[in-house]
Amino acid sequence: MDVIFLLIIISFTLAFGFLIAFIYAMKHDQFEDSVTPSLRILNDLDAHNKHIHHN
Amino acid sequence: MKHETDLLHCYHCGESCPDNTINKIDKYFCCTGCLYVYELLNDNKLDSYYKLNEKSGIRAKTLNKDEFAFLDNIEIEEKLLKFKSGHTSKVILYLPQIYCSACVWLLENISRLDHGIIDSKINFLKKELSILYRHDQTSLRKLVELLTMLGYTPTLNLADIGEKKQVKYNRQLYLKLGLAGFAFGNIMLFSFPEYLSFGLLESNFRIFLSYLSLIMSPLILYASGDYFKSAYNAIKMKHINLDIPLAAGIGMLFVRSLIEIVSHSGVGFMDSMSGLVFFLLTGKVFQQKTFHTLSFERDFKSYFPLSVLRKRDGKDEYIPVKDIKEHDVLIIRNNEIVPVDAHLIAGDALIDYSFVTGESAATRVGADEKIFSGGKQVGSTIELKVLKNFDQSYITELWNNSAFVKIKETNISKISDLAGKYFSYAILIISVVAFLFWAPTNLNTAINIFTAVLIIACPCAIALTIPYTYGMTLRIMGKNMFFLRNDKVVENLSRINTVILDKTGTLTDPGKSTIFYKGKEFSKSMECAIKSLTRNSTHPLSRIISESLTGDLVEIRDYQEISGKGIFGRFDNYFIKLGSLKFVEWDAKTGANEEIKKAADKETNVFLSINEKIYGYFGVQSSYREGLSLVVENLKKFYNVEILSGDNDSEKAVLEQMFPGVKVNFNQLPDNKIRYIESLQSHGDKVLMIGDGLNDAGALKQADVGIAVAELNSNFTPGSDAILQAKHISKLPEFLLLTTKAITTVYLSYGISLIYNCVGLYFAVTGKLAPVVAAILMPLSSLSVVLFTIIKVKIDAKFHRL
Numbered sequence: 001m002d003v004i005f006l007l008i009i010i011s012f013t014l015a016f017g018f019l020i021a022f023i024y025a026m027k028h029d030q031f032e033d034s035v036t037p038s039l040r041i042l043n044d045l046d047a048h049n050k051h052i053h054h055n
Numbered sequence: 056m057k058h059e060t061d062l063l064h065c066y067h068c069g070e071s072c073p074d075n076t077i078n079k080i081d082k083y084f085c086c087t088g089c090l091y092v093y094e095l096l097n098d099n100k101l102d103s104y105y106k107l108n109e110k111s112g113i114r115a116k117t118l119n120k121d122e123f124a125f126l127d128n129i130e131i132e133e134k135l136l137k138f139k140s141g142h143t144s145k146v147i148l149y150l151p152q153i154y155c156s157a158c159v160w161l162l163e164n165i166s167r168l169d170h171g172i173i174d175s176k177i178n179f180l181k182k183e184l185s186i187l188y189r190h191d192q193t194s195l196r197k198l199v200e201l202l203t204m205l206g207y208t209p210t211l212n213l214a215d216i217g218e219k220k221q222v223k224y225n226r227q228l229y230l231k232l233g234l235a236g237f238a239f240g241n242i243m244l245f246s247f248p249e250y251l252s253f254g255l256l257e258s259n260f261r262i263f264l265s266y267l268s269l270i271m272s273p274l275i276l277y278a279s280g281d282y283f284k285s286a287y288n289a290i291k292m293k294h295i296n297l298d299i300p301l302a303a304g305i306g307m308l309f310v311r312s313l314i315e316i317v318s319h320s321g322v323g324f325m326d327s328m329s330g331l332v333f334f335l336l337t338g339k340v341f342q343q344k345t346f347h348t349l350s351f352e353r354d355f356k357s358y359f360p361l362s363v364l365r366k367r368d369g370k371d372e373y374i375p376v377k378d379i380k381e382h383d384v385l386i387i388r389n390n391e392i393v394p395v396d397a398h399l400i401a402g403d404a405l406i407d408y409s410f411v412t413g414e415s416a417a418t419r420v421g422a423d424e425k426i427f428s429g430g431k432q433v434g435s436t437i438e439l440k441v442l443k444n445f446d447q448s449y450i451t452e453l454w455n456n457s458a459f460v461k462i463k464e465t466n467i468s469k470i471s472d473l474a475g476k477y478f479s480y481a482i483l484i485i486s487v488v489a490f491l492f493w494a495p496t497n498l499n500t501a502i503n504i505f506t507a508v509l510i511i512a513c514p515c516a517i518a519l520t521i522p523y524t525y526g527m528t529l530r531i532m533g534k535n536m537f538f539l540r541n542d543k544v545v546e547n548l549s550r551i552n553t554v555i556l557d558k559t560g561t562l563t564d565p566g567k568s569t570i571f572y573k574g575k576e577f578s579k580s581m582e583c584a585i586k587s588l589t590r591n592s593t594h595p596l597s598r599i600i601s602e603s604l605t606g607d608l609v610e611i612r613d614y615q616e617i618s619g620k621g622i623f624g625r626f627d628n629y630f631i632k633l634g635s636l637k638f639v640e641w642d643a644k645t646g647a648n649e650e651i652k653k654a655a656d657k658e659t660n661v662f663l664s665i666n667e668k669i670y671g672y673f674g675v676q677s678s679y680r681e682g683l684s685l686v687v688e689n690l691k692k693f694y695n696v697e698i699l700s701g702d703n704d705s706e707k708a709v710l711e712q713m714f715p716g717v718k719v720n721f722n723q724l725p726d727n728k729i730r731y732i733e734s735l736q737s738h739g740d741k742v743l744m745i746g747d748g749l750n751d752a753g754a755l756k757q758a759d760v761g762i763a764v765a766e767l768n769s770n771f772t773p774g775s776d777a778i779l780q781a782k783h784i785s786k787l788p789e790f791l792l793l794t795t796k797a798i799t800t801v802y803l804s805y806g807i808s809l810i811y812n813c814v815g816l817y818f819a820v821t822g823k824l825a826p827v828v829a830a831i832l833m834p835l836s837s838l839s840v841v842l843f844t845i846i847k848v849k850i851d852a853k854f855h856r857l
Binding site: 012018019032036040 | 155156159160163177178179180181226229230233234237240241244245260263264267
């Protein structure tokens with residue numbers, strides 16, 4: 001029975017991780033535009049010389 | 056040989072090539088511009104552009120050397136930039152030409168063409184390109200010129216440099232939904248042992264789980280903050296709305312849970328509380344639907360240029376529109392908008408005021424005559440002398456008219472407001488009566504029952520009804536190219552009893568005008584001659600006349616065009632003149648008859664004389680959109696339909712025949728239209744105005760609901776609550792009927808949630824409300840309402856073939 005305590009804590013920690021990931025995505029505008037990335041993925045023809053910058 | 060070249064298509068833009076002279080290895084191009092762009096892309100290893108989408112290019116434009124010189128003006132540049140710091144600047148440009156994945160690829164790799172660009176990123180839906188660049192290595196002007204050369208000319212207009220109204224999606228709402236979802240999911244997990252153990256759970260395990268649920272409460276309270284705020288404001292304003300019982304329910308759930316859990320007397324209602332808040336927030340999210348490509352907030356500035364070419368001391372320079380001073384001399388080219396009131400000093404002015412008046416035919420303006428701001432020059436370049444500066448010009452003054460400033464109350468749903476009021480009173484009475492009934496026997500039970508009533512009566516399902524019903528209706532309308540500003544417009548539309556249609560641009564199709572000829576018949580060979588003669592002229596009217604005539608092209612001798620007056624030429628033994636009445640009358644042997652003289656009042660009529668004899672005239676007639684008779688016929692079954700027209704009553708007979716029994720008011724100026732609607736409203740009528748153009752903007756705003764009919768999404772649609780694509784105007788009666796059905800759906804759904812509430816109240820009043828009952832009833836009622844409304848609206852839409 002005691003293992004349930006441990007399992008619950010693990011599940012809670014995992015879920016908390018997802019929450020943090022969600023908030024991170026939110027803050028970095030990942031939900032702002034959900035169409036362009038789907039087009040972008042088709043275009044990775046010569047990704048080797050594409051420079052990716054983040055601001 | 057000719058046959059072969061017919062099949063040649065430009066490798067860059069896909070248009071057919073005139074011949075095979077412009078080529079590179081095995082690839083052919085239609086113009087040197089396209090070839091240049093191809094070479095540029097090829098040299099910079101960007102040729103996969105063509106692999107992504109064959110012939111994806113946009114026909115290259117020849118760049119006018121000084122076209123974007125105004126971007127070197129520091130003041131303009133700074134206002135266009137998003138930010139500028141150190142060495143880097145960021146700008147967001149609107150590129151309407153973006154249409155496929157190849158565009159995205161090319162524009163996001165544009166840094167290979169200009170090494171000053173650090174990063175470029177596309178937002179496909181908004182058709183926006185954001186560029187981060189080093190301003191010591193490149194400049195805004197260079198970027199815009201590069202984009203223009205590639206065929207992506209950014210739309211730069213006066214609104215871009217005004218105060219920026221950032222329309223951001225509601226990030227906080229999504230965050231709250233995420234937090235509530237997180238809390239809801241976890242708490243459900245923690246509650247399952249309790250649900251399934253039937254009271255056999257070890258007590259320390261039970262306490263542990265309930266504390267775990269309790270630590271989620273800050274998240275839920277944060278997520279439900281808006282309801283508490285709204286309830287507090289409502290109470291402060293002595294107004295009762297649905298948020299008050301909602302906030303009371305959520306508050307009670309929390310307080311009772313807290314007491315039960317801390318005192319170890321129970322497991323609390325955290326499951327119901329988190330579920331409730333989560334469902335409420337999904338409703339709020341569903342309610343919001345933004346159509347990215349549309350903007351309801353645009354004003355006339357979005358259609359005005361940023362700069363204008365000024366001629367001074369023999370030098371031409373671009374200056375910002377707001378720096379135009381009285382007496383400046385401006386140069387306006389073909390298809391440019393005249394930004395200020397001015398008078399003509401040189402050139403052949405043909406001004407298209409369709410943007411201001413909705414009237415499609417262009418007006419000819421003589422030398423020294425006044426041109427109002429907002430008109431667009433069609434044809435050759437003209438020179439103007441400025442009469443008034445920008446702030447005092449016609450269009451700015453018109454815009455500042457009080458009717459435009461008026462703000463309509465569209466944000467409150469009257470139905471939900473009323474429901475909230477009755478519901479709140481009912482709950483308050485029931486809870487107090489239950490409390491008083493139990494209080495003498497057992498005060499503890501009385502308090503329990505009082506709170507249980509507030510909890511179970513929490514009008515979650517009622518609060519979800521409107522967001523889901525209207526939200527769904529909004530989506531279905533959007534799919535049918537009828538875009539509502541927000542979901543409240545659905546309710547306003549359902550209340551309409553009078554429909555007012557504007558004639559010009561709404562009933563008539565501004566893009567389609569037909570040419571008619573009145574006067575003496577001419578022979579077939581004369582027709583060929585007229586067709587050929589008019590083909591020589593670049594004047595828009597000449598072109599329409601030429602297209603409307605049939606026959607083979609013949610060679611015209613002695614062709615001449617007298618700017619602003621007309622054209623003449625010879626074929627065979629005919630001497631043909633076309634132009635203003637004065638122009639053809641001048642050498643005519645006999646004068647014009649009365650009918651023809653009368654026709655000279657209209658600027659767009661073109662008169663014809665053959666061998667010095669006046670034959671007749673060509674006129675432009677606006678053509679009506681198809682299927683309108685049926686639309687009006689259907690609307691008339693349910694609504695009072697009227698037509699307002701800014702024109703004179705020359706088309707009265709046509710209108711009466713098309714729309715029998717419909718009241719038509721002619722000569723309605725923008726001001727008249729506003730007052731006419733006001734007078735209808737003062738009799739208690741709810742008015743729907745359907746119009747277009749700036750001339751209707753005031754009326755659209757004054758009406759209870761204003762629908763702008765637009766040819767394209769980029770049309771001018773200020774003051775409107777909804778935008779309807781012109782070719783879908785025939786569906787209007789169905790749209791209106793769908794809104795009335797949506798209201799029925801709302802009432803039915805209220806009925807469903809009331810049944811659930813009564814069941815819940817039975818448990819609450821008798822003191823038998825176990826947490827598990829609440830945890831089942833509340834989500835169940837919300838879910839039923841959501842499913843019911845969505846399915847009902849879908850069925851209604853199917854019924855109306857939407």
